[in-house]
Amino acid sequence: MYTVAIIAILITILLALARALSGPTVYDRIAAMNMVGTKTILLIAVYAFFTDRHDLLDIALVYTLINFIGVVAVLKLIEQGNLYTDGESPEDNQPEVNDK
Amino acid sequence: MIDNIVDITLLSFLVILALAIIRMRSLFAVVMLFSGFSFLSAGLFVVMDAADVAFTEAAVGAGISSVLMLATLALTYSSKNADKEEKPTTHKPWLPLSVVVITGALLIYGTYDLPSFGDPEAPSQLHVAPYYLENSMPETGVPNVVTAVLASYRGFDTLGEVTVIFTAGIAVLLLIGGRRRVKPNVKKNGGDREA
Known part of the structure; x- marks a missing residue:
């Protein structure tokens, strides 16, 4: 049963990779990479039960945190162009080119 | 399988x-x-x-x-x-490609002198590895031997690495995150508040 789940997760990773490689817009790639991260977490969790090494579940939890924070940071950069302002309008926060 | x-x-x-x-x-x-x-x-x-x-x-x-x-x-x-x-590359790839292929071939040739993967008679398995394998569980209580070595036996070494990484993180934050520019509209708001 775990074997079938592992193979299904691997196929899902392949589908997400196809979207990340072909994806026309930035957001397609971000969503696809988030998907790859989530499926890796699932793969580790299923693999922990498959091999009966339950300490791997802690690693899966840490991966979840890293994946979430990474996607939030990426989206903040796309939206604002930087990481240090907390404004909402992107045009105020464009990095200026010709300042001194 | x-x-x-x-x-x-x-x-x-x-x-x-x-x-x-x-x-x-x-x-x-x-x-x-x-x-x-x-x-x-x-x-x-x-x-x-x-x-x-x-x-x-x-x-x-x-x-x-x-x-x-x-x-x-x-x-x-x-x-x-x-x-x-x-921009598309303009240089020819043949020189770096040949350098990489020759280096890789030399490295693969070098692996023939190494002991085979997981060989218990390899020199790296004979010094401290038997001690760790036998004593890490009763001495530290950590189930993974590599984790026991990194976090317990070499704890001070890992603490030093963490210090180095923390310092590097602060330096990167000072270089990249510290470039706050005063925006014109921010200046105007501040002036209004003062007036």
Whole structure:
């Protein structure tokens, strides 16, 4: 049963990779990479039960945190162009080119 | 058997991603694919029972370094053309390609002198490894031997590494995150408040 789940997760990773490689817009790639991260977490969790090494579940939890924070940071950069302002309008926060 | 299937599938995903990273011209997409590459290789490390390497790979490769690369992209491009195409290369690839192929061939030739993988008679397995394998569980209580060595036997060494990484993080924050510019409208608001 775990074997079938592992193979299904691997196929899902392949589908997400196809979207990340072909994806026309930035957001397609971000969503696809988030998907790859989530499926890796699932793969580790299923693999922990498959091999009966339950300490791997802690690693899966840490991966979840890293994946979430990474996607939030990426989206903040796309939206604002930087990481240090907390404004909402992107045009105020464009990095200026010709300042001194 | 399923171990081999997972290993081979993840490794072939890594090959696909590496080829795509080489071929792709959009720098933002390359950074996103790098993060996926790090996550897949971290999963591969977990499957190979190297939990500490997997932690490091996920935190540094998928987390910090992709954010740092994106911050660099955001500082050098405006976010409107973040998906901008890199210019096509003009130089000939043959000299670097031949250097890489020759170096790789020499390295593969060098592996013939190494003991085979997992050989218990290899020199690296004869010094301290038997002591750790026998005594790490009663002495530290950590189930993974590599984790026991890194976090307990070499605890001060790891503390020094953490100090180095913390210092490097502060330096990077000072260099990249510290470039706050006073915006014209922010100045105007401050002036209004003073008046």
